[in-house]
Amino acid sequence: MRFVVPFDAGTPKTRLGPLLDPDERRAFARVMLSDVLATLDATAAEPTVLATGPVDCEVPVEIDDRPLTPAVNAELEAAKEPIGIVMADLPLLTPETIERLLDPTADLVIAPGRGGGTNAFVARHAEFRVDYHGTSYTDHLEIAREMGATVETVDSHRLATDIDERADLVEVLIHGADTRSRDWLIEEGIRLTTDEGRVGIERSGPSG
């Protein structure tokens, strides 16, 4: 199945500042993308990157500089077969989590992100379109309902954990054992801390 991975080639992940400077944020976004692509590559998914600008990677890249919603809707409109959309900031994905998106036969198989976003979906209904603004997960359920489409939700912490903020890095360090994203963070001196039983993040400066 064709899987489209939208990617912001510009200045992504602003909420990871000041922990990471703009160049580091750009580098980390690319490392996360490479984790997502490596995971997709281990499944029946055939990834294409849908980027706002040039990206150097080993899968096909399509450039569309429009905002996320119209760019993804153009993909959905052009699709003649079922199609998957998965965000590029989900380094904790595993082949098993992708299978959980692929296995159900519902018209829309959807994975919510923490905070009400839509982190991934598979659409088998030709008319389904997205609107990523606000609580897009509930909006997408509503859009599907209005179309009479069947819906299945994938309940996964790995799929729910898009990496936007400092606290999200805790999840990468804990659950990202085999990811390049975790290695990258560690190389940058980013470590877990425990303060009165609560887990956080600190940076000790590049260790290399």
Place this chain on the structure above:
Amino acid sequence: MRFVVPFDAGTPKTRLGPLLDPDERRAFARVMLSDVLATLDATAAEPTVLATGPVDCEVPVEIDDRPLTPAVNAELEAAKEPIGIVMADLPLLTPETIERLLDPTADLVIAPGRGGGTNAFVARHAEFRVDYHGTSYTDHLEIAREMGATVETVDSHRLATDIDERADLVEVLIHGADTRSRDWLIEEGIRLTTDEGRVGIERSGPSG
């Protein structure tokens, strides 16, 4: 299977202040507990509340005023059969998520919480003991590994979402359609907000 639900009957959920005052936090903690118990009641799990003080509820209550770790370890030590432990601040649990804890046959079936905690587990190994301090999820994996116990992790956003902070309430409002916890929040005037595409929480005062 016996399922123990630890519950802080004292002054729980301090991180939900100042949105909720101490009495409200106590009330909300009890409502979340009632959701967890109602969910367990719809499965093969037989719940007991393990509370630090008296709690009025419809399942057996055991009082143990020690901290969480020794109180739970006393339960594990006394258990003659497989036993489940599930936290009381998981109102998003459904019977399906509990089944995902019950179905595997591993010695330890464990569900991480966001931030590295351990939100639920089923133990089938007589010697397994807990240590809830810090990143208890990885500590528990390590404890199981040292014992030679088999381990299976349940990857669930619902199980990962313990309700500690303001941002966690977003998840209750979005995913808690059939919960008393969501109803309670709405009655208290707590609503979702969307500010430049990011979802948050606001309180307009009690609506009643």
